[in-house]
Amino acid sequence: MKRLWIITxxxxxxxxxxxxxxxxxxxxxxxxxxLIMFALSLYYSFLFSSVMETEANVLPAMxxxxxxxxxxxxxVSTSQGMLFGFKDYDMLMAMPLTxxxxxxxxxxxxxxxxxxxxxxxxxxxMIIHGCRSGADALYFVRAILxxxxxxxxxxxxxxxxxxxxxxxxxxxxxxxxLQNAMTVxxxxxxxxxxxxxxxxxADPSAGxxxxxxxxxxxxxxxxxxxxxxxxxxxxxxxxAVGIALYAAFILIYSRSVIRINARGNQGYHxxxxxxxxxxxxxxxxxxxxxxxxxxxxxxxxxxxxxxxxIMMAGFSIYVIFINNPxxxxxxxxxxxxxxxxxxxxxxxLLSIHVVGQMTCTTGSSISLEGKSLWILKSIPAxxxxxxxxxxxxxxxxxxxxxxLSLVGFGIAFCFPPLYYLCGVAMIIAGALFISMLGLLINLxxxxxxxxxxxxxxxxxxxxxxxxxxxxxxxxxIMVLYFVTGMVWFYAILAFYVVCDIxxxxxxxxxxxxxxxxxx
Amino acid sequence: MLQIENLVKKYDDKEILHGISLQVNDGEIYGFIGxxxxxxxxxxxxxxxxxxxxxxEIHIDGKNILTDPIWCKSITAYLPDNPDLYENxxxxxxxxxxxxxxxxxxxxxxxxxxxxxxxxxxxxxLGDQIKSFSHGQKQKLALISALMHDPRLLVLDEPFxxxxxxxxxTMKNKLVELCEKGGSVFFSSHVLExxxxxxxxxxxxxxxxIIMQGRTEEIMKSGESxxxxxxxxxNM
Numbered sequence: 122m123k124r125l126w127i128i129t130x131x132x133x134x135x136x137x138x139x140x141x142x143x144x145x146x147x148x149x150x151x152x153x154x155x156l157i158m159f160a161l162s163l164y165y166s167f168l169f170s171s172v173m174e175t176e177a178n179v180l181p182a183m184x185x186x187x188x189x190x191x192x193x194x195x196x197v198s199t200s201q202g203m204l205f206g207f208k209d210y211d212m213l214m215a216m217p218l219t220x221x222x223x224x225x226x227x228x229x230x231x232x233x234x235x236x237x238x239x240x241x242x243x244x245x246x247m248i249i250h251g252c253r254s255g256a257d258a259l260y261f262v263r264a265i266l267x268x269x270x271x272x273x274x275x276x277x278x279x280x281x282x283x284x285x286x287x288x289x290x291x292x293x294x295x296x297x298x299l300q301n302a303m304t305v306x307x308x309x310x311x312x313x314x315x316x317x318x319x320x321x322x323a324d325p326s327a328g329x330x331x332x333x334x335x336x337x338x339x340x341x342x343x344x345x346x347x348x349x350x351x352x353x354x355x356x357x358x359x360x361a362v363g364i365a366l367y368a369a370f371i372l373i374y375s376r377s378v379i380r381i382n383a384r385g386n387q388g389y390h391x392x393x394x395x396x397x398x399x400x401x402x403x404x405x406x407x408x409x410x411x412x413x414x415x416x417x418x419x420x421x422x423x424x425x426x427x428x429x430x431i432m433m434a435g436f437s438i439y440v441i442f443i444n445n446p447x448x449x450x451x452x453x454x455x456x457x458x459x460x461x462x463x464x465x466x467x468x469x470l471l472s473i474h475v476v477g478q479m480t481c482t483t484g485s486s487i488s489l490e491g492k493s494l495w496i497l498k499s500i501p502a503x504x505x506x507x508x509x510x511x512x513x514x515x516x517x518x519x520x521x522x523x524x525l526s527l528v529g530f531g532i533a534f535c536f537p538p539l540y541y542l543c544g545v546a547m548i549i550a551g552a553l554f555i556s557m558l559g560l561l562i563n564l565x566x567x568x569x570x571x572x573x574x575x576x577x578x579x580x581x582x583x584x585x586x587x588x589x590x591x592x593x594x595x596x597x598i599m600v601l602y603f604v605t606g607m608v609w610f611y612a613i614l615a616f617y618v619v620c621d622i623x624x625x626x627x628x629x630x631x632x633x634x635x636x637x638x639x640x
Numbered sequence: 641m642l643q644i645e646n647l648v649k650k651y652d653d654k655e656i657l658h659g660i661s662l663q664v665n666d667g668e669i670y671g672f673i674g675x676x677x678x679x680x681x682x683x684x685x686x687x688x689x690x691x692x693x694x695x696x697e698i699h700i701d702g703k704n705i706l707t708d709p710i711w712c713k714s715i716t717a718y719l720p721d722n723p724d725l726y727e728n729x730x731x732x733x734x735x736x737x738x739x740x741x742x743x744x745x746x747x748x749x750x751x752x753x754x755x756x757x758x759x760x761x762x763x764x765x766l767g768d769q770i771k772s773f774s775h776g777q778k779q780k781l782a783l784i785s786a787l788m789h790d791p792r793l794l795v796l797d798e799p800f801x802x803x804x805x806x807x808x809x810t811m812k813n814k815l816v817e818l819c820e821k822g823g824s825v826f827f828s829s830h831v832l833e834x835x836x837x838x839x840x841x842x843x844x845x846x847x848x849x850i851i852m853q854g855r856t857e858e859i860m861k862s863g864e865s866x867x868x869x870x871x872x873x874x875n876m
Contacts, residue, residue, distance in 0.1 A: 418728035
């Protein structure tokens with residue numbers, strides 16, 4: 122028991138209490154980040170409930186749904202590396218620890234991680250809802266006690282999906298590509314289902330849509346109705362199913378952990394290798410190819426940065442072919458009111474821009490060099506070439522789906538040529554902005570020591586800032602646009618162009634030197 | 641080929657190297673020894689342009705590593721003590737990446753990869769993902785990547801760690817071969833017997849200072865083994 126506590130504590134310390142400087146801080150950064158996220162969650166819950174005041178229970182419904190989705194999708198990626206193919210497997214197995222100790226510590230750490238992120242989303246929203254709706258004290262007791270069982274079901278399902286993916290793809294040449302394709306297909310399916318069951322309604326109220334979707338997700342539905350409608354039996358049902366599934370997961374995992382981890386982290390082998398003549402390419406081409414291969418080989422990296430863009434591009438194509446009342450009413454507005462047309466296309470362009478601002482690969486691209494940074498630093502490639510390759514991959518990931526979306530929405534709503542012109546300018550300016558900003562942030566807050574790449578992509582300060590800063594900026598600008606009027610669209614465009622110039626200068630003046638000092 | 645003058649390196653306020661000077665001539669193998677934490681790796685990383693330093697000068701073939709880094713790196717190859725490579729690539733993808741960076745022709749790279757791959761006995765594995773390689777195999781792959789572009793200066797940090805005896809033998813031959821062609825080798829090692837037998841010059845570093853350096857035969861003129869000489873420096 123003592124040893125179990127020691128290894129669990131060490132893994133938690135390693136996961137949550139790492140910092141870039143290597144110095145011990147008085148207040149751990151995880152606590153600061155947690156508090157910031159909790160405060161932000163409170164603030165946005167308050168804003169959301171103010172906007173959707175007329176819709177009863179829309180906030181708890183939304184967080185039940187979002188919480189389930191976050192636990193499920195982050196669980197699929199987090200389980201790989203934390204439960205399967207963990208790098209400290211050899212070290213732990215060689216220590217005087219029982220298999221049970223190792224299994225228990227891994228499950229405990231994984232469970233705590235999943236609870237940590239979910240609590241920051243769900244509890245603030247439930248508190249805000251309770252306060253605004255004047256709920257009694259028992260509501261808060263139900264919300265908190267019910268939450269203890271809330272993540273169990275999606276967590277176990279995500280591990281099962283992760284395990285299935287691992288079994289299908291581990292040690293296979295195109296395993297990572299297959300894994301990415303399966304994830305995109307899974308998310309597309311969820312989107313398609315959500316759209317057709319909840320959002321594909323003549324009623325523009327988002328609240329009704331969310332309520333419809335929740336019905337199809339038992340754990341979210343039980344938690345929502347159990348807490349808001351005082352149906353304790355539903356909460357008990359959720360807890361019973363969750364605990365039973367969790368117990369089954371522990372049993373299966375503990376029996377297969379050695380087999381899974383023995384093959385989980387191995388690369389693929391090729392039989393009868395024949396060396397072929399390969400045409401050379403430029404340094405920049407080689408660096409770009411290496412960046413691209415790293416990107417698509419990293420499931421978490423791909424999942425965290427590309428899904429939004431791919432879904433948007435897919436949605437824009439889908440919109441061309443569907444017959445939907447919302448689409449018809451929008452086309453009606455566009456045809457009848459020229460001013461309304463501009464409002465619609467500018468809003469769509471800003472939406473494409475906001476999704477693009479969520480795609481920042483450069484925010485972790487320096488950190489991901491990790492211990493292999495020596496390669497970039499010792500080869501005869503200039504810092505400019507290295508940065509260009511990193512920025513190019515980010516641009517590619519934004520430009521291709523964004524331009525596809527631009528064309529898709531343009532065809533679906535018959536927008537004027539100005540839409541395409543402004544769209545291309547906005548997409549390029551936004552893509553350059555996020556790519557350069559991410560790189561600068563990562564140069565300022567690099568994290569080169571880690572045991573799993575997921576730590577850099579999901580938990581590093583650089584990844585957090587490069588995701589949140591541009592996203593909130595873009596959302597803020599969008600709000601400003603709606604408040605101040607359409608004339609601001611061109612000001613926004615000009616703002617990003619000016620920012621691009623400033624960021625480029627900063628990258629050359631500060632970034633190059635900073636990279637040279639990294640070691 | 642490699643000239644280090646008064647090299648000073650600090651980490652924050654702590655000075656790690658206190659003004660190191662040494663010179664590796666053309667056609668020479670230079671051994672760099674010292675106990676753990678003496679400053680060997682820091683010196684090597686500064687020499688190949690990975691680590692910036694606080695003062696002093698480093699020249700490779702007469703050019704300054706700070707002002708002409710690309711040129712210096714284009715004639716140098718570096719092999720770290722624990723080569724962390726791009727694990728998701730296959731070995732041949734990694735070697736082609738290095739070949740592209742060093743602008744090697746298609747024929748030359750094919751020839752070099754095949755011959756070095758066979759010599760180091762990993763040819764059949766070149767299509768495998770690097771992730772599947774053992775430590776020694778990664779070391780061999782890193783050695784191929786270092787040798788394939790015919791560097792004029794080879795800088796190695798503990799190159800024999802993790803290599804099997806045959807690979808270690810091949811590596812020693814490769815170092816000698818490179819020097820016979822006029823190239824130079826600068827390497828650190830704890831395997832004193834190899835240093836004694838292989839090197840033309842030796843330097844011993846202790847706590848960031850070079851406490852002994854010179855031609856191997858001069859250092860060993862007392863008749864003591866390098867191990868004994870090294871142990872004697874503990875009291876210096």
